[in-house]
Amino acid sequence: MTDETTEPQPESTEQSEAQEAKDFEPLTATYERLRHSTDSAELSEFARRPLPDRSNQAAFSRATALLEAVAGNAHTPVEDRVFLASTMPFPNVLVKLSEDPDDSVRQAVAGNADDKNWLVGRLTKDPVPAVRDTALKNKRTSWKMRLEGAQNPEVDAETLDFLGSLGTTLEEGAPAVLSSMVRRAVALNPNTSQDMLAKLAEDPSIEVRHAVESRRQTA
Structure with missing residues (x-):
């Protein structure tokens, strides 16, 4: 007498779908x-x-x-x-x-x-400098937030170097008025490096150049 092995039958599509629905x-x-x-x-x-x-x-x-x-x-x-x-x-x-x-x-x-600009803008106000500075360098940051960052005396020189280059060597197609406002604020920020001030003294915007002159006279 020959042994016969019964092969397991695959589940039907209906059974499989029913199991998936049960496990979901x-x-x-x-x-x-x-x-x-x-x-x-x-x-x-x-x-x-x-x-x-x-x-x-x-x-x-x-x-x-x-x-x-x-x-x-x-x-x-x-x-x-x-x-x-x-x-x-x-x-x-x-x-x-x-x-x-x-x-x-x-x-x-x-x-x-x-990021959405409102979200990265929120992070420009973060209490931790590294978070704040990273947010200010994000291209999604609004010009309003960039201007406030450039005016902030707690922002470091490296970030001010970035902001002070907007509209000239960085983001050359940036809106002229908005970018020059940011660069002007950088020129007046006490943390701005002397190298950046020297660059801003040659800025294409007369308002930025005047800000550098005013800063140097005050100093």
Whole structure:
């Protein structure tokens, strides 16, 4: 008598879909679980997980929504929060990270070229100089924020060198009036280096040159 082995039958499509539906966790439940999770490994894996293709709108929206929970969880490793802050273009994720207690995470947000200008503008007011200075160098920063940064006596000489070059050697196509206002403010800032003052003394804008003369006379 011959032994016969019964091959396992593959699940039908209906069975597979039914199992997937049973295993599927609602978005709100997953969000809350990730938001309160203390499992750093799980949070790290989720932070680094490739996003679904945008053509799958439902899966893409779900993944980006859940990244907000991961970004706002202090148990997500700092290096993963910095990764998200540096690479994500999504405002809901970046807003969470812009309030992170770790300076390096906020600085990564400040340097993200996908920031909304209002968000990077908020970071130009950060209490930590490195975060503030990085935000002022971000091209998404508004001219109003750049002007306020150039007027701030706490901004360092390196950042003032950057601001003092806007509209001339940097961002040559910048609005002439706005960029000259920023350079003029740099000329009057007590932290501006002598090298930058020498460059501004040759500035194409007469208002900037006059500011340098006024600064030197006061000194």
